Amino acid sequence: MQLIEQLLPAGAKNKPGRNMTPKYITMHNTGNSAKGADAKAHASYLTSGAGGQKVSWHYTVDDGVIYQHLADTEQGWHAADGRGPGNSQSIGIEVCMFEGIDQARAEANAARLVAELMHRHDIPLANVTTHQHWHPSKYCPALILPHWDKFVAAVETAYNGGEAQIDVSKGHSVLVEWSRGAEVKELQSALNRHGYALEVDGTYGPATLAAVKEFQRSHGLDVDGKVGPATWAALEQEPVSQGHSVLVKWSKGEEVKGLQTILNGLGYGLDVDGTYGPATEAAVRDFQGKHGLDVDGKTGSKTWTALAQATAEKDDTLYRVQIGAYRDKANAEAAKEAAKAAGFEAIIKMDDGEG
Numbered sequence: 001m002q003l004i005e006q007l008l009p010a011g012a013k014n015k016p017g018r019n020m021t022p023k024y025i026t027m028h029n030t031g032n033s034a035k036g037a038d039a040k041a042h043a044s045y046l047t048s049g050a051g052g053q054k055v056s057w058h059y060t061v062d063d064g065v066i067y068q069h070l071a072d073t074e075q076g077w078h079a080a081d082g083r084g085p086g087n088s089q090s091i092g093i094e095v096c097m098f099e100g101i102d103q104a105r106a107e108a109n110a111a112r113l114v115a116e117l118m119h120r121h122d123i124p125l126a127n128v129t130t131h132q133h134w135h136p137s138k139y140c141p142a143l144i145l146p147h148w149d150k151f152v153a154a155v156e157t158a159y160n161g162g163e164a165q166i167d168v169s170k171g172h173s174v175l176v177e178w179s180r181g182a183e184v185k186e187l188q189s190a191l192n193r194h195g196y197a198l199e200v201d202g203t204y205g206p207a208t209l210a211a212v213k214e215f216q217r218s219h220g221l222d223v224d225g226k227v228g229p230a231t232w233a234a235l236e237q238e239p240v241s242q243g244h245s246v247l248v249k250w251s252k253g254e255e256v257k258g259l260q261t262i263l264n265g266l267g268y269g270l271d272v273d274g275t276y277g278p279a280t281e282a283a284v285r286d287f288q289g290k291h292g293l294d295v296d297g298k299t300g301s302k303t304w305t306a307l308a309q310a311t312a313e314k315d316d317t318l319y320r321v322q323i324g325a326y327r328d329k330a331n332a333e334a335a336k337e338a339a340k341a342a343g344f345e346a347i348i349k350m351d352d353g354e355g
């Protein structure tokens with residue numbers, strides 16, 4: 001395996017410029033499925049300043065080569081945890097996922113690199129982790145997460161001097177709006193397993209597009225409506241089960257996102273970031289106070305039930321506004337047109353005056 005050093009120069013604006021004793025190794029997938037988005041292309045992206053973004057990591061791995069961008073003893077910006085341990089104590093490795101890559105080979109190369117870094121810096125296997133670990137709302141490494149255990153096993157094999165091998169299940173096609181066929185049916189079924197209610201008709205129409213975008217938004221993926229490797233991988237993850245956990249302050253993850261989404265549906269304005277911080281706790285307390293629950297800020301079974309009821313009641317209530325009653329049909333039409341012109345929906349209902 002060829003390793004090419006193309007280190008970012010001192011003073012580069014897209015790196016922190018701070019020293020580090022590496023204690024963890026953080027795995028990523030690039031999220032870039034475009035043709036030609038290989039390790040070399042990512043090295044060029046970083047050395048040309050990363051488009052002005054504060055972003056940098058240590059290695060990019062593809063199926064043929066590894067580029068190194070930062071010394072192992074220097075911090076990067078890749079974990080989205082600010083000055084937390086992801087950025088300040090971990091070596092970041094991006095695994096490419098471009099169209100046409102031999103994904104299994106790229107992952108095996110990454111596993112070998114991880115094993116070598118573990119030896120070099122005395123990092124235990126338990127400290128080989130994922131971007132998602134540091135930033136729960138980010139589904140990364142999107143392609144490796146569905147078989148994370150296999151990846152870890154391959155790292156362990158390589159660490160012990162064996163040959164790292166990973167079998168990656170066959171890839172799906174990239175689906176876009178108006179794609180048709182068996183794979184679209186598979187997509188619709190997968191979305192339905194995640195709580196959507198699509199007709200499984202094999203046509204990627206507007207309803208499917210809306211569901212895909214919503215799914216991408218709630219999983220920290222690019223919201224582009226294209227079902228590529230990262231979205232397929234997230235879809236193949238088990239959906240969150242129906243039974244809810246008890247969530248408390250600083251709980252993290254998909255269930256917290258679900259809670260935040262439900263609260264927002266009830267009029268709260270929370271960031272759906274998957275972290276049960278002070279704002280989420282305050283919203284839960286407010287909700288509990290208004291619904292006769294113990295105001296403890298924890299979301300246990302009673303609060304989950306009350307949230308479900310409040311959501312259902314809210315959805316069932318229709319508020320009609322009547323703007324007038326007329327004996328003369330022309331006057332009724334005029335009032336309807338005026339309401340429409342003002343941007344409201346308006347209909348005329350006739351009755352005989354006795355109801």
Ligand SMILES: [Zn+2]
Pocket residue numbers: 027028029078131140141
């Ligand atoms: Zn990442």
